[in-house]
Amino acid sequence: xxxxxxxxxxxxxxxxxxxxxxxxxxxxxxxxxxxxxxxxxxxxxxxxxxxxxxxxxxxxxxxxxxxxxxxxxxxxxxxxxxxxxxxxxxxxxxxxxxxxxxxxxxxxxxxxx
Numbered sequence: 747x748x749x750x751x752x753x754x755x756x757x758x759x760x761x762x763x764x765x766x767x768x769x770x771x772x773x774x775x776x777x778x779x780x781x782x783x784x785x786x787x788x789x790x791x792x793x794x795x796x797x798x799x800x801x802x803x804x805x806x807x808x809x810x811x812x813x814x815x816x817x818x819x820x821x822x823x824x825x826x827x828x829x830x831x832x833x834x835x836x837x838x839x840x841x842x843x844x845x846x847x848x849x850x851x852x853x854x855x856x857x858x859x
Contacts, residue, residue: 751813753785755812756811759811762804762835762842765804806842809845817841817845818844821840823837
């Protein structure tokens, strides 16, 4: 887990969650602004509890933020944008739902008919 890729994933998660600023995300995650600033500048990696707090605040899974997911590596998809939607955003959203599904399945929480 390198600082640059973690920062990039945190930034993507913040934008996808509709959180306007790093300051807002720090507040929602309960992380002090100076600490969050060091994380986002790449000066230090987030601790596990901080990464969990950021995941909860953004609605992402820990695997998405840490980059330890294998779901993205296994996912195959085909899509076509007909309404001007950004393909990369659609891909990230799809992977978010697949990650969530995998997490729920790992926890034994399934959909019953």
